[in-house]
Amino acid sequence: MTDAFISLRGITKAFGAFKAVDDVNLDIARGEFFSLLGPSGCGKTTLLRMIAGFETPTEGDVVIDGVSMSAVPPHRRPTNMVFQSYAIFPHLDVAQNVAYGLRRDKLDKAEVAGRVGEALAMVKLSGYESRRSNELSGGQRQRVALARALIKRPKVLLLDEPLGALDRKLREEMQLELRTLQRSVGITFVFVTHDQEEALTMSDRVAVMSQGKPIQVASPRDLYERPNSVEVADFIGKMNFLPCRRLNGSGEAGEVEADGLGRVPVVNGAECPDVATLVVAVRPEKLSLHADEPAGALKIRCRMQNTAYLGDRSHYVVSVDGLERALAVSAQNADPEAARQLAGGASLWLSWAPDALIALPAER
Amino acid sequence: MSGIGREKNRPLAVYAVLYLAFLYVPVLFLPVFSFNDSIYISFPLKGFTTQWYASMIGNEPLLAALGNSIRVALATAFISTLLGIFAAKAVTRYKMPGSRPVIGAIMLPLVVPEIILGTALLIVIMQAGGTLSLLTVTLGHVLLCVPFAMAVLMSRFEGFDRSMEEASADLGENAWWTFWRVTVPMAMPGITASFLLCFTISFDEFIMAFFLGSTDPTLPVYMWNQLRFPQRLPGVLALGSCILLISFFVIALAEYLRRRSSFNDETAKVTID
Numbered sequence: 001m002t003d004a005f006i007s008l009r010g011i012t013k014a015f016g017a018f019k020a021v022d023d024v025n026l027d028i029a030r031g032e033f034f035s036l037l038g039p040s041g042c043g044k045t046t047l048l049r050m051i052a053g054f055e056t057p058t059e060g061d062v063v064i065d066g067v068s069m070s071a072v073p074p075h076r077r078p079t080n081m082v083f084q085s086y087a088i089f090p091h092l093d094v095a096q097n098v099a100y101g102l103r104r105d106k107l108d109k110a111e112v113a114g115r116v117g118e119a120l121a122m123v124k125l126s127g128y129e130s131r132r133s134n135e136l137s138g139g140q141r142q143r144v145a146l147a148r149a150l151i152k153r154p155k156v157l158l159l160d161e162p163l164g165a166l167d168r169k170l171r172e173e174m175q176l177e178l179r180t181l182q183r184s185v186g187i188t189f190v191f192v193t194h195d196q197e198e199a200l201t202m203s204d205r206v207a208v209m210s211q212g213k214p215i216q217v218a219s220p221r222d223l224y225e226r227p228n229s230v231e232v233a234d235f236i237g238k239m240n241f242l243p244c245r246r247l248n249g250s251g252e253a254g255e256v257e258a259d260g261l262g263r264v265p266v267v268n269g270a271e272c273p274d275v276a277t278l279v280v281a282v283r284p285e286k287l288s289l290h291a292d293e294p295a296g297a298l299k300i301r302c303r304m305q306n307t308a309y310l311g312d313r314s315h316y317v318v319s320v321d322g323l324e325r326a327l328a329v330s331a332q333n334a335d336p337e338a339a340r341q342l343a344g345g346a347s348l349w350l351s352w353a354p355d356a357l358i359a360l361p362a363e364r
Numbered sequence: 365m366s367g368i369g370r371e372k373n374r375p376l377a378v379y380a381v382l383y384l385a386f387l388y389v390p391v392l393f394l395p396v397f398s399f400n401d402s403i404y405i406s407f408p409l410k411g412f413t414t415q416w417y418a419s420m421i422g423n424e425p426l427l428a429a430l431g432n433s434i435r436v437a438l439a440t441a442f443i444s445t446l447l448g449i450f451a452a453k454a455v456t457r458y459k460m461p462g463s464r465p466v467i468g469a470i471m472l473p474l475v476v477p478e479i480i481l482g483t484a485l486l487i488v489i490m491q492a493g494g495t496l497s498l499l500t501v502t503l504g505h506v507l508l509c510v511p512f513a514m515a516v517l518m519s520r521f522e523g524f525d526r527s528m529e530e531a532s533a534d535l536g537e538n539a540w541w542t543f544w545r546v547t548v549p550m551a552m553p554g555i556t557a558s559f560l561l562c563f564t565i566s567f568d569e570f571i572m573a574f575f576l577g578s579t580d581p582t583l584p585v586y587m588w589n590q591l592r593f594p595q596r597l598p599g600v601l602a603l604g605s606c607i608l609l610i611s612f613f614v615i616a617l618a619e620y621l622r623r624r625s626s627f628n629d630e631t632a633k634v635t636i637d
Contacts, residue, residue: 056532074533087531091549100545101535152535 004063005030005188006051006156011060013046013212020046022212023060028190028205033182035191035199035222040207044192045084047209048158051190052081065155081158084165086141088133094120094144095129101152103325119147122181139170146178150185156183159191163198175201196236200224208232224283228267230360233281240287240327242280244359256280256359260323261300266359277362284330286356289316289342290349299351302327306345314339318350377581394608398601405597416602426603429542429586430587436498436582440505441565445558447506447514453547457529458519458569471511480506489576504572516561520554553621560618564611583607 004027005012013021016278023045028034036044049055051062053074064078080101089097098116107115117218120126123143142162146271149157159178163171179202193199199206200220207214208223208231216223216232225235230241244258255265258280266280295298305326306317316329333339342348401411420426453471455463473481485504494500528550532542548555570584577585587603588595 052530052534054533074530075536075538079534081531081534083527083531085525085527087525087527089528089531089546091552100532101537103541103545104536148531170428197433264548 004028005032005065006190007063008047008051008062009061011047011050011057011062013043013050013055017290019212021050021057024212024214026207026214026217028188031186031188033179033189033191033202034202035193035203035206036209036214037193037196037206037235039194043210043212044194044209045160048081048160048190048192051156052079052158053077078155079158080117080154080156081121081160082145082149082162084143084160084162086145086162087249088136088141088144090133092132093129094125094131094136097133097144098147098151100161101150115151116147119129122185123147131295138165141175142166142174144180147179150187155186156188156190159189161192161194162318163193163195170238171198176359178202189209200236208235226358227281227360228363230279230281233358233360234337238284238328238330240282240325242282242323242325243362244278244280246359248280256357258357260320265354266355266357267355268358278359279362281358282327282352282356284315284328287327287350287352289318289329289331291338291341291345292349293349294351296351298354299349302348303348304343304345304348309333309339309343313362314341314343318348371574390417391608395605398598398605400598403595403598405601409557416598417606420602420606423599426583426586426599429581429583432498432580433583436502436573437563437566438503440509441559441562443502443506444509444513444562445517445555447510448517448558449551449555451510451514452517452521453543456554457526470514471500473507474511478508478571479575482571483503485572486575496576498582500576500578501573501582503565504576505562505569508564508569508572512561512565513558515585516558517551517554520551524550536540557618557621560614560621563567564614564618568607 006026006028008024008026011021011024024043027136033306036047038044050057051064051069053072057070067245076215089100092100095116097115097260098119099112102112103117116129117126120128123146124138125143125147128136128140128144131140133144136144142165145162156314162178163174178189181299191199191202197283200223203220205217205219206223207217207271209215210231216228218226218228223236227236227239233239233241242258242260247255247257247263254268255263256278258264261280264280270344288294289302300320302318302320304316305319308315311333313332316331317326318329319326327350331342332339382560396409397405397471399412399414401413402409402413454460455467460466482504485500485507489496489500528546529542532546533539537545568584569582573582573585574588581589583603585620587600590600
């Protein structure tokens with residue numbers, strides 16, 4: 001990619017024999033909202049800290065806007081960071097915190113005050129100038145950290161799980177706000193999170209990390225609809241996995257023989273991975289339950305094992321003959337009467353669309 | 365469970381009272397006799413007087429000794445705290461090979477008897493052809509105080525979030541400015557506590573001041589000299605009472621600052637998490 005704004009080239013970070021980040025190559029475009037998603041210990045924060053300059057790669061190079069960062073210390077990099085703990089200076093008030101990075105720009109007092117006012121207005125904290133860190137709520141601290149970083153007008157804003165400490169409602173609010181803010185300032189955001197929902201909601205693209213490597217880099221939609229491995233499919237949302245066998249002469253047909261389901265088409269038939277053992281993956285909401293036999297060819301009989309009523313939707317667990325593990329099915333409760341009927345029914349039908357099933361290599 | 369703790373334990377209470385009496389009653393004799401209208405330190409008390417306090421005001425050698433002590437204590441507190449800051453920052457912020465033995469070596473004066481240190485320093489200074497003065501006393505006091513300064517400052521440096529310093533670097537400040545704009549202000553309660561602690565240690569230190577001092581005595585040395593003249597004893601008691609009072613307030617202030625700062629950090633942490 002030639003238009004890469006941030007380019008990570010062969011980045012490895014080893015702590016002794018342990019490789020926290022293992023030969024990562026990633027390109028992030030200008031103005032992109034890019035997320036690094038993964039469980040704790042997958043190397044996402046270490047990668048972010050190498051972009052910021054707090055960690056030095058054992059091998060490889062970080063290039064930002066065409067400039068190699070290998071010899072550039074953190075205080076000279078065109079990046080600013082929102083820390084997980086926010087790191088609001090406790091000995092300074094909000095205005096002084098936000099203005100902290102402006103000292104080197106040698107602005108006069110009025111100009112500094114103007115910039116601070118602007119930055120605080122952007123994060124909706126006008127009027128909080130003289131508060132101290134211990135007089136702010138978690139959400140307000142997060143906004144101060146954001147204003148303090150954005151006032152520097154960085155080329156790249158790095159965010160290290162900034163929403164982790166907030167309660168659910170506030171977190172959802174901030175997700176939308178951050179997204180809106182990013183669009184309006186047009187700065188490239190690199191966002192670290194372990195929350196897959198958060199990554200999907202906010203990002204243009206997401207890199208799913210595992211054991212120091214990105215295992216899939218894609219848009220949220222593609223990650224969810226077309227995961228490239230069992231690991232990604234399992235990490236993003238819920239997924240049923242069924243053992244299956246490749247049919248001889250596959251490729252054009254895109255069909256597999258799956259336990260319990262028989263001969264079924266898979267969505268990625270043409271590029272279906274050519275490995276010895278495959279699994280078929282299907283999302284719970286792509287399966288539908290019926291009391292009576294539905295039309296169409298893709299259907300099978302099943303028995304209800306368990307139901308969970310969640311209000312807006314219900315989760316069902318159904319078993320299918322010839323299939324060892326039960327299948328999870330989820331359905332909207334648009335018609336409560338139908339939902340009640342399903343829950344009470346012992347013998348049911350399961351159907352799915354032709355593009356519901358994905359074939360994936362079984363081994364990670 | 366809680367009932368057991370509340371039961372009266374009479375022998376333990378008696379022990380506690382005796383223990384406290386042993387600690388503090390002798391000290392309390394100082395102020396008591398300093399107001400006694402007699403040059404003899406014995407009961408019964410003769411009457412109330414403030415003349416011993418009044419006599420201190422015009423006492424030139426005493427005031428000179430006080431001046432010496434203050435100068436030595438200020439210099440000691442300043443140098444020890446400065447060295448303590450650098451050492452504490454080094455051992456808490458950077459991974460260095462052999463930092464543990466180095467800390468051990470710095471802390472050693474805490475356990476080596478002062479008289480040994482004093483003698484050793486005296487020999488070194490004599491061998492090096494140095495002359496004894498308040499400067500050599502200060503040198504000895506710095507040696508004694510640095511471990512205390514380190515201990516106070518290390519706990520302060522370890523207590524604060526490393527990302528504060530990273531945030532400063534991230535916002536464009538180099539190591540030097542980060543140190544002045546973030547590290548020092550945040551460590552200020554510890555720095556003040558260290559300064560006050562070192563000041564008091566130096567102010568009432570005797571052995572080093574006696575071994576390494578010359579004709580310019582510090583206050584403790586001056587007091588010791590006065591003990592040879594019985595008629596001046598009540599004056600020494602009055603002086604001692606004053607030092608006692610001031611030391612008490614300085615130490616209390618240092619402890620208050622230390623606690624208040626750690627308390628603030630605690631509340632800050634709770635709300636972040």
